[in-house]
Amino acid sequence: MKGFELRRWVGGIGLPVLIVVSLWSTPSLAIDFRVQSDTIGQGYQIITLNGDILKRHRLNQFLSLSAFDITGDGSNRVSFSSSFHVDSDFGISDRDMERVDQLRNHDMALMFGYINVNRWADMIDLRLGRQLLIDDMDFTMMDGLRTVVHTPWHLGVEVYAGAESKNAGYIGTITSTQLESDGGGGGSDEVDDELALVFGGSLMLEDLTNHHGKIGYRRIQTMDSDVDGERVFANYHVRILPQLHIAASAAWDFVIADVSDVLATIRAPGIAKLVDIELSYWRLIPTFEGSSIFNVFAIEPMNDIDARVRFHLGPGISTYVGGYLRLFRNDPDNNDEGVEDVVKDMGARAGGQVRFGRRGHVGLDVTYQQGYGDLTILDFGGTYNLNDNLWQLNGRLTTVIFDDELQENLNGTSFGVQLGARYEPVDSTRIHLMTELNTNRFETLQFRVLGMVELDFWL
Numbered sequence: 001m002k003g004f005e006l007r008r009w010v011g012g013i014g015l016p017v018l019i020v021v022s023l024w025s026t027p028s029l030a031i032d033f034r035v036q037s038d039t040i041g042q043g044y045q046i047i048t049l050n051g052d053i054l055k056r057h058r059l060n061q062f063l064s065l066s067a068f069d070i071t072g073d074g075s076n077r078v079s080f081s082s083s084f085h086v087d088s089d090f091g092i093s094d095r096d097m098e099r100v101d102q103l104r105n106h107d108m109a110l111m112f113g114y115i116n117v118n119r120w121a122d123m124i125d126l127r128l129g130r131q132l133l134i135d136d137m138d139f140t141m142m143d144g145l146r147t148v149v150h151t152p153w154h155l156g157v158e159v160y161a162g163a164e165s166k167n168a169g170y171i172g173t174i175t176s177t178q179l180e181s182d183g184g185g186g187g188s189d190e191v192d193d194e195l196a197l198v199f200g201g202s203l204m205l206e207d208l209t210n211h212h213g214k215i216g217y218r219r220i221q222t223m224d225s226d227v228d229g230e231r232v233f234a235n236y237h238v239r240i241l242p243q244l245h246i247a248a249s250a251a252w253d254f255v256i257a258d259v260s261d262v263l264a265t266i267r268a269p270g271i272a273k274l275v276d277i278e279l280s281y282w283r284l285i286p287t288f289e290g291s292s293i294f295n296v297f298a299i300e301p302m303n304d305i306d307a308r309v310r311f312h313l314g315p316g317i318s319t320y321v322g323g324y325l326r327l328f329r330n331d332p333d334n335n336d337e338g339v340e341d342v343v344k345d346m347g348a349r350a351g352g353q354v355r356f357g358r359r360g361h362v363g364l365d366v367t368y369q370q371g372y373g374d375l376t377i378l379d380f381g382g383t384y385n386l387n388d389n390l391w392q393l394n395g396r397l398t399t400v401i402f403d404d405e406l407q408e409n410l411n412g413t414s415f416g417v418q419l420g421a422r423y424e425p426v427d428s429t430r431i432h433l434m435t436e437l438n439t440n441r442f443e444t445l446q447f448r449v450l451g452m453v454e455l456d457f458w459l
């Protein structure tokens with residue numbers, strides 16, 4: 001009955017939307033509309049801790065509606081973009097929702113929806129509505145206004161303000177986001193229900209071929225409460241040569257009064273058209289909401305060094321090798337027992353791919369990790385296109401070997417196979433079907449079915 005009610009509810013929304021779109025897209029207005037839709041159905045089983053088998057039936061719907069050149073003068077200076085997500089899990093009971101806060105079996109969310117004005121008065125960009133704020137070192141989702149002023153001196157000035165989009169509170173019923181700051185809110189569940197303001201800005205380098213950079217500030221403040229987050233960040237990218245790119249980013253977090261992120265990358269693509277080289281370093285201190293007690297315990301940095309070299313052996317043939325080293329700083333525990341000052345986690349990876357033009361490709365990836373838990377992954381897969389890409393067949397074989405000295409009960413080997421097909425009758429429609437089989441020491445057989453319909457068309 002609930003499934004019928006959900007379909008009736010979605011259908012009730014869809015009909016008015018189509019009517020409005022049809023009326024708005026009359027030739028006299030000359031507005032271009034784009035509709036993108038992904039409908040995903042899943043069926044699978046999971047085993048609970050007490051051995052019970054739960055059957056899950058999930059339906060995910062993504063719908064994006066966009067309108068371009070709203071003024072109808074060909075300039076495309078005013079546009080509208082939106083994305084909706086409906087997630088239904090018919091395996092979640094009413095009892096589960098009562099026990100877990102913010103758990104819903106029919107979850108509708110507005111991922112983003114805003115009106116965009118481009119180059120108003122030839123120098124001002126405006127974006128009003130729900131939007132994502134993403135930088136190299138920070139990200140959040142807010143409902144508000146973002147303004148960018150472009151100057152003649154290759155500098156842009158960005159200013160924004162609004163309300164943080166939360167999973168609870170005044171618009172929590174249409175919000176489902178993982179971008180909300182983590183933390184316990186000082187031990188009070190009511191903090192998530194309160195209004196939190198987001199405001200900040202940045203200076204940006206613009207219209208320079210070989211130089212890109214930004215320095216910015218962002219603050220999230222819950223009304224009548226502590227600061228949830230506050231940081232300054234900067235990034236800079238320079239192309240010294242066509243085959244040499246250097247990028248660096250850093251952030252200072254006022255909550256922990258320390259440098260929370262440092263990222264440096266050197267890329268050398270297309271050396272002699274044969275080799276790509278990439279080397280990066282990342283230092284991270286996890287931070288949470290300003291009122292969260294986790295900031296007291298999670299202050300030791302993680303340091304990552306990662307390298308990868310890719311070789312182009314011929315038309316459609318490439319291979320790569322790489323590795324990483326991760327260092328965790330540790331202090332003695334409460335019993336003053338000795339702990340290694342640096343815990344190492346290291347790994348290596350290698351693989352390659354062969355492409356057969358428009359016909360498809362095959363690839364192999366091998367990963368080995370040693371440290372907190374030894375892990376080996378072998379992943380082989382490929383695709384093959386038929387009838388001028390009308391049909392595509394795809395498959396994948398995966399083996400994962402767990403070898404953990406600290407948690408021996410997790411050791412074992414998992415085998416998985418995926419078989420799928422894609423049918424594309426017209427450019428605007430794709431239909432996918434995939435089956436997945438897995439076996440491991442805990443479950444003799446795991447079976448999963450996934451179907452997806454993609455629509456992408458203009459009105």
